[in-house]
Amino acid sequence: MTSVEAKPVRRGRPRSSETEQAILESAYRIMASEGLAAASIDAVARYSGVSKMTIYKWWPTREALLIDAFLRQASSMLPLPDQGDPLARLKKHASAYVDALNGDFGKVQLAVISECIAGTGSAKIFSERYLAIRRNIAVGIIKAGQKDRSILASDSAGDLYDRIYGTLFYQYVFGFRSLTKDYAEKLVTSVLAKK
Structure with missing residues (x-):
């Protein structure tokens, strides 16, 4: 292979995991402590000590950055x-989710979803970059449980997942009940452990 045929050299520094971590941690901390409006690219750059140019090179939009920080x-x-x-x-996961919802995580999750809807008219980017990935993993766990009979419910795994996490999120958002770990575990049992 001649030098002309060689692969082109990428310009700029390779993506550093330490820098990426600093950016994502900074974005999340700002969202959790000061609110979503404060989590501008300028603020994340100042807080993390990373240039705006680097942030924009790695995340095409503020929404993408905030979702990745949340993820x-x-x-x-x-x-x-x-x-x-x-x-x-x-x-265990549903219990941990309730615990997280009752803290800063819940506020940040709502804010990020709202930002996606306000910016694009839908929560599609949130769904693609966060929800679909985690939902697929949990649906796989439910299917494995149906196969080994540790989960008795025979409805589709996706519907069962939605009944659990949709209920928890709906109740959290609208405050219909005080969510506890015990309630989350009982909900999972009622949805999955009965035919």
């Missing part, structure tokens, strides 16, 4: 383990 936080706060009894894993 990173969700992944660390709400892991979906790939081992163990499916029903127990989902009870």
